[in-house]
Amino acid sequence: MSFVPYVMSTHRYILAASFVLLVTVNDRARAETIVIPSSRDNTLFQDPLGALSSGAGPSIFAGNNGTGSIRRALVHFDVAGAVPAGAAIDSVELHLYVSSAPNDVPQVFTIHHVLASWGEGTSVSVGGSGAPATLNDATWLHCFYPATLWANAGGDFDPNALASANVGGVGEWVWTGDPLTSDVRAWYDSPANNLGWLVAGDESAASTVRRFESRETANPDQRPRLVVHYSPTVPVLPASWGRIKNLYR
DSSP states (O other), rough: OOOHHHHHHHHHHHHHHHHHHHHOOOOOOOOEEEEEHHHHEEEOOOOOTEEEEOOTTTTEEEOOOOTOEEEEEEEEEEOOTOTTTOOOOEEEEEEEEEEEEEEEEEEEEEEEEEOOOOOOOOOSSSSTEEEEOOOOOSSEEEETTTTOOOTTTTTOSSSSSSEEEOOSOOOOOOOOOOOOOHHHHHHHGGGGGGOOEEOOOSSSSOOOOOEETHHHHGGGGOOEEEEEEOOOOOOOOOOHOOOOOOHHH
């Protein structure tokens, strides 16, 4: 008869040991999602003088217009200031809203890592032609108008795309994938290296341009946003032997 209590005691020991292991390794909560609005955005309008921009305009543009003139959009998101400390970023999505397009034919739009800091001034271009650049605007030649130039006309960015999407007409479009996630993780770990993304369309033909809504657009649901799925770190509660034994009585 004395054998049965011994078995029960051993069983309790195994359960307690399993609980200790669970408390030790299970230090992440269920995944959560946060939506980060763009902190600044702008358009690089192809212009030999580098005098056009739209830092405070309601739209940003990418692709070629009807005459084959290039537009490239810039977007920036404050990741480190939005995602909780200690979180593990699992995946991300870039959402942009097309409010105007010359046609509904799907065009490839790619996302690129920007290699230099850039600015957003007070210029406003309602259409896709650009407006006179103001102080610290990004332009085709300047990362900060009128004093600081890009190393390359049209912006300094990695030509290798992080993600691509076939963008048709009016509506919301999404870019995602591991390279985008890796970029956001790097921004989270080193905020000083967060220089944003450049959005490029098909620049080999005319009329591929898309007008995307900017952070200044009146409808908040159409503004650029970065959706981040992450797993927050949760504190591991200290486990005493007495607390463990009480759990299995």
